[in-house]
Amino acid sequence: MLDRAKVRVVIVGGGMAGLSAAQHLYANGFKNVTLVEARDRLGGRIQTQIIGGKDLVEMGANWILGACAANPAFVLAKQNNIQLGRITELTGRWVVEDLWIKPDGTVIGANIVQRAMEEFRQILGQVSEKTKSLRVNPVGFIKVSFTLAIQDMSGADQRDALCIMRSMVNFLQVYDGGYLERSRGKGEPFNPLPGGAMCLPDGMQFLLDSLTKDLPSDSVQLNSQVVSIDWSDPECRVTCEGGRTHEADHVIISLPVGVLKQHRKKLFIPHLPAKKAEAINTVPMGKLNKIFLRWEKPFWEPGMGAIQLCWSDDDAEPLDWWRRIPSFLEVGPNVLLAMVSGEQAEHLESFCDQEILEKCSFLIRQFLRNPSIASPDQILVSRWCSDPYSRGSFIYQGTNVTEEILEELGSPLEEHRVLFAGEATVPWAYGKMHAARASGLREAERIIGLY
Template identity: 30%
Template sequence: MAMSVNAKVVIVGCGISGIAAAQRLVNAGFQHVQILEATARSGGRVKTGTLGDNIIEIGANWIHGPSEENPVFCLARQYGLLEPDALTPENQAMDVEGHPPWVPNFFSSSGRKLNAEDIYPAQEMFLELMSEGSKFESQGGEPWACVGDFIRSEAEQQAAEKWKDIDAATRCLRLCVISNMLKVECCVNGAHSMDEVGLGAYGLYKTLPGLDCTFPGGYEGLIKNLMSELPSDLVTYNRPVRCVHWNNTEKEENSVMIECDDQKKIATDHVIVTVPLGYLKKHHSTLFSPPLPLHKLHSVERLGFGTSNKIYVEFDSPWWDADCEVIYLVWEDEDGMLDQVPDVQRSWIKKLFGFTVLKPSERYGHVLCGWIAGHESEYMETLSEQEVTHTMTQLIRRFTGNPTVTPRRVLRSQWFHDPWTCGSYSYPGKGCSAQDLENMMEPLPTKGSLLQPLQVLFAGEATHPCYYSTVHGALLTGWREADRLISHYSAISTSEPPKSKL
């Protein structure tokens, strides 16, 4: 349905949700759409970089659940950005429920490669408990406030029953594996600890079928293709927004005034705010005038937003098996099932759960991607590249038992200290519920107000009710808010009386 809409729409942020909203509005016939982007680039948390000659992802890594229901997958396929493997019906039908069946190698802090058979029972128990933990959202009556407490108490009980006949060393090792798995989940959830992830809301997250896949040419290829379909002058870069003045009661033409950092003021009818939740948490009090309504503010506070960083390490030759896809580092002194270290500065590296292996090696050579979340990962960002390289070298030498292994290159992400992001992505915090995600996406002014409706709309991954923390979630929210405006104007145009010919 093409209409010609004269209403002005300003979108704050040129990440994928902002781009998606703009594209939808322009295609529907909105004549005055503008994106204000604080940085010099598009893409937000989709950010591709290089390590030597290799293309690597500094931000978003995978298409999670590449199947027909996933708009990111459909667009990537349309633009020819994926490998044939990712496009097969078998790949799309594989439902891994967020845990891809990667071939693992396990190394221990005493420098030995562990026998996977000794470890599988711990992994299996952990995955069953995680799956059980996601059911409280629909059943209610969760026994603990957070996922961490639930896992620990259940694992302790089950270990005492199921593993009572095995030797103490193996039992201890399995509990250390559970600590490692908790650290994996910290990275998956973008949380400092699973003690900060609410158990009641944990099951809100939904997965899509399909075996996670990557972009051989980099995730930013998707951004470039989407941007190429927008008018070239639609985005203004290096234009941070200082304050959104909404709720304008004076009968002016436009109900919203956007004040930029450079003092420039832009009058508009609607603004779609797509800033990351981390930025919103830090700046909401100055970003909106009047402030956000209390119920919305409480939801911003209850939702979690943490940091998950990557440390890429390149080697001359592999020290892992040829078929290995993920390497887990098991500390043998962590049978307390903890996912945070007592002394961040001295032992931050213990939070790094291990590495994913960049495949195929013909393309990447021998490159690993280390994963680390939480305050330890925030501290890592403050160190020099030299310090990070030194610590990674010591770690790998310790776990492989090989004193000569030396990385060729190291590169890390620093999302916490990025002033426009302030972390990685959202998760449901303790005391969080589906209502909080509803509140996140609710436009201002709220229903029942006599003011001009839809002045401020909200998009971005943290506003999706079940695909939060994903690129497809972010994209869908951009479309959702654009559609909200499109329906608003199509309702107006159908209810207007026909104009007189006189």
């Protein structure tokens, strides 16, 4: 049996999945591990940044869903004594005390907000079951059910409640990357793992640091975009831009599905088997972008919560990206967060930061009926759709996606010579950060089991 230290493993992609595989292999005696990453940084769709030189924000993944021993991301944080903070409200921070405001500046009364929230949450609990049995899309089911549930309210109160419902649907879209109407009714943000949700007050970067701290510096190669993976012979060859080639006994592919969709035909030599290619084509990528706005002197009082944008109708043009903003959420004493999902998230990326800043400033002044509110001093905008190394934000479970398809995505090729990891390859946690972590450990264990 070959000495583990001599087994050559190349890992393509330095996100949570790739780093988890590299760290686990190295800790188990595999010293000839090379991780190649196209970006100039590690982390993939985990990216902690600082805005205004002071405030920490997460451009991508920003919490651990399921704070329990079954969650490998949570276990990683606990093992490394990383500070965790509990998130008590996952559902868009829907609380009565927020400012629920219509475009004309009218603040909706607390009694209407309370009733709308109660009805919406009750309907939300039925979405998965009802949309499956009735074969209707989740958005349609929610809107029809909600309209029926508030029929006893007066005409004016009904209209206000419908405005609140639109804001809540906009936020639910965030969890399916803007395609809740095409999903299998999984729009609710609740994870099947117990324990609630946890954030990392000091940044998700600490999770990444815990994985890289013991890896030799020469085992990680940044700015190394892979152009071909030749698995036609027992010895695989991974070639990067510039012609540098790595020979390997095993290759772990941890690229996002969006990248595989775009490049699989020219990336793999020979082409991937038909079932693998079909699985890649079937699993859809969601689209979600974040807009962080920072003021040196905030216009709001500390603890405001959120400005919930309650649109008066559904007549938004497809390219009106701002109509997909559910709220401006207070995420720091000086910072508000807006999120945009779906096709509108992709369209958002065609605008420069200054144009986005000006539009958000206009919306805040419009809804608060206060033209004197100053524009933000800084802005950070994620652009995951046009990012060539992401091509989307995360996967969602479309109507054609089955557990078998997700398992096919994660199945190895040719006696474990080519293996696949990533958040799309774990059926029980698809699209989540801990799925990426679990998949990296899984593929590392496949290789460990051979030696």
